[in-house]
Amino acid sequence: MSEPERITLAEVARRAGVKAATLRRWVQTGVVPGPTDGVWTAAAISHARLVARMRERGHSLAQLREATAQGRLAFGYIEDLLPPATSDHTLEEAARETGLEPALIERIYSTVGFNAHALRQISADDLQFLRYCAAVLAAGFPLVAFLQMSRVYGQALAQVADAEVRLFHLYVHEPLMRDGVPGLEMAEEMEGLARELLPLASPMMDHVHRRFLQHFVEQDVIGHLESDFGDSEPLDLGRLRVAIAFADLAGYTRLTEEEGEEEAVSAVERFVENVEHTLPDDARVIKTIGDEVMVVGSDPAALTDWAVGFQTLVAERPLPRIGIHYGETLYRDGDYYGREVNLAARVAARSAGGEVIVTRSVVEQAGSHLEFELIGEVRLKGFKEPTELFLARVADDD
Structure with a gap:
């Protein structure tokens, strides 16, 4: 088994967007959990970043210390599973790579439901998504239909993602807090559960999608046939x-x-x-x-x-x-x-x-x-x- 990556306090501070002295003080006062056996875990790093964002929004250290003690900031389970996207490409580069006009990429992003800031953070995964979009349009699917389909995908999947997060919070995170599980232990326990569940989501949704697609294709054929018989x-x-x-x-x-x-x-x-x-x-x-x-x-x-x-x-x-x-x-x-x-x-x-x-x-x-x-x-x-x-x-x- 390989040794865990040893990240310095200075590097954690950089990722959190604060000074090393500030992070050290947060650890000493119990606002942020420190390294375990000299190793900064993903949960602890995520916790530090979240505290930094909450401080920017005006929350006091006393409030954040209490939230830490209650486990309310224990969201580090998501760090390794869904790392934040890195901005690898500009809009112009994405347009050249995919053959899509910049204005069309902007329209696709808006239709799906991504905000304007997403256009400034086009990652490698985003670029692959745009390649798929370009392939659909190149195959001859009408643009007006493609944009409507994209909006449906965005709305439906946003609802799915929102439900996943809220249900995980209500039925996993909240019970752990009520049981008094320490914040860092809670984050690591949630990470283990999420790591098992996340890979199952896509195949489950794919199966449901295919079942419904088969059903509605059949109904569409029947509906067209019967309408042709009518007056x-x-x-x-x-x-x-x-x-x-x-x-x-x-x-x-x-x-x-x-x-x-x-x-x-x-x-x-x-x-x-x-x-x-x-x-x-x-x-x-x-x-x-x-x-x-x-x-x-x-x-x-x-x-x-x-x-x-x-x-x-x-x-x-x-x-x-x-x-x-x-x-x-x-x-x-x-x-x-x-x-x-x-x-x-x-x-x-x-x-x-x-x-x-x-x-x-x-x-x-x-x-x-x-x-x-x-x-x-x-x-x-x-x-x-x-x-x-x-x-x-x-x-x-x-």
């Missing part, structure tokens, strides 16, 4: 004709007040899981906002069948309320926009707990096993013309 007029580029459902929990705010946030959030989690697990194959949850779920599917009849059946499965409060509309939407960055989406949201807002309210465009596509009671022409908020609304339910056998 609908062709749509403009970037537009899709879909069924849109909005569903939420009636009385959610009251539940939060009466039962507390934990119970209310649990109710929302159960609701969203039940929606996801029961949707027809052609439909998926596009997004959730609080207790509201937006669902889009290619088949309005199947989505209405699901909604009516879903309501029959719910017996306890708060009851869901669901509104469905069918129309032409603008598809952008993995989401759906336009008048018809807004109309679907307004329809849902007019429904009560346990109800499924739909528009005439949905009724015209539905099967005979459902019946629709005309509520009347209703003027929905934000719309000049009234909209016919119907209450959907299972048809009587009579």
Whole structure:
């Protein structure tokens, strides 16, 4: 086994951006853990850098000493696993290496969600990422589609990374602090766990991605084939004709007040899981906002069948309320926009707990096993013309 690298206090101070005397004082006063057996560990070096940044932000040494004692600065596990990127290339060099115009590189970075500072720190890994981008465009993938796909990747993976960090903090870091584990020991323990988990993240995500990709390719083929069989007029580029459902929990705010946030959030989690697990194959949850779920599917009849059946499965409060509309939407960055989406949201807002309210465009596509009671022409908020609304339910056998 090779000897660990022996880094001097002066070198650690340089990496932290402070004077050696300052770092020595921090070690002596317990603000920063010193070397172990004469060796500065990655955790200790990271701790010193973090203390330096916190001092720049105005935090006192007393505050930082207390945070160190509590283990709140124990983040060194990330040092070896995800070392900070080094600025190896300028924007102009990256443009020459990849064949991409500097303005396009800036646009790609902005679309993915990287800030402007990232353009001044283009590492070797960043350069390889840009080579991949150039290869996709060289293969003939349209730029407008590529930028939308990049934005979806950025938003989705930012959410993944944010969740990974927050869940690790909540369920690993916090329990260790509560158990009184010393800060440096805590950082090293988290490093060991993260070292085992991090290599598993990419293959897990790759598997999930491929499974979903296979599913949606199949659904897209079916959807195109069925649309060709129909009498609908062709749509403009970037537009899709879909069924849109909005569903939420009636009385959610009251539940939060009466039962507390934990119970209310649990109710929302159960609701969203039940929606996801029961949707027809052609439909998926596009997004959730609080207790509201937006669902889009290619088949309005199947989505209405699901909604009516879903309501029959719910017996306890708060009851869901669901509104469905069918129309032409603008598809952008993995989401759906336009008048018809807004109309679907307004329809849902007019429904009560346990109800499924739909528009005439949905009724015209539905099967005979459902019946629709005309509520009347209703003027929905934000719309000049009234909209016919119907209450959907299972048809009587009579």
